[in-house]
Amino acid sequence: MTHPPPLRYDPYYPQPPYFPPENYGFSTIPTVPATTTRDPKGGINTLFVSGLPDDVKAREIHNLFRRRPGFEFCQLKYTGRGNQVVAFATFVNHQSAMAALHSLNGVKFDPQTGSSLHIELARSNSRRKNKPGSGPYIVIDKRTKSSNDAHETSSDDGDSDDPSRPNNPDSANQDDSVVEKSEVAAEADNTLAPETEQAEKAVDGTQACSTLFIANLGPLCTEDELKQALSQYPGFNSLKLRARGGMPVAFADFEGVEQASEAMNALQGSLLSSSDRGGMHIEYARSKMRKP
């Protein structure tokens, strides 16, 4: 017998996906914010990425998505057949996943070969592996050492934690419930580099800033507790916690926008021990913290 399903996540969902409450080596960072799989239609927050060269590294996939607002983690999967490599990138919500999809779909991934990315919504959300020590990206290598390319059936759905089935882009998908294709014309021949210098804007339109605004904190949140969580990330400078009336808010200053973004993406929606109203909500602050 396993544990009874916790109803607190979504009492309206008949079989809520169970996210184990263990923290993967971290004391203050939970697994996934509570926004994960809620409604069936807009609830997909994982992207399916194809069109990758066969020598792609998981690190490259991670670097491709890590700056996108709301990014959580990704996994690279070497499928058993041919040279096909696919990746999955998971975001905090459907909205941020779509934003990343639109900004990266069709982008030339390798100028040498001219291969460009094809990104669509995954058929189901990725779940973080239970294995401790899993970093910000995960590699699944199903390539067989012996030549085994004569099989027609996909043999990659053996485990239940398989997030989504990669479909061959050349063959028509015979699903009766076809995932709607992205409305972006993928024919556009844009050689846009993924790392173009642009004033990074978050999903909600806020301007990137090296100071973060943190809300949805519990009334008993302490500065030390928050500082402990933030100082795990490089470039963390200082923290200011101020309680205005009821809910406290905080400002966390980082060396640069990049470091602030990293911390925001990593900590978005995560719980502190003092949290009582759900995970932290983190945005870019409207102005940088003054120098001490």
Added chain:
DNA sequence: AGCACA
């Protein structure tokens, strides 16, 4: 939905 300190 909540953004201060100078």
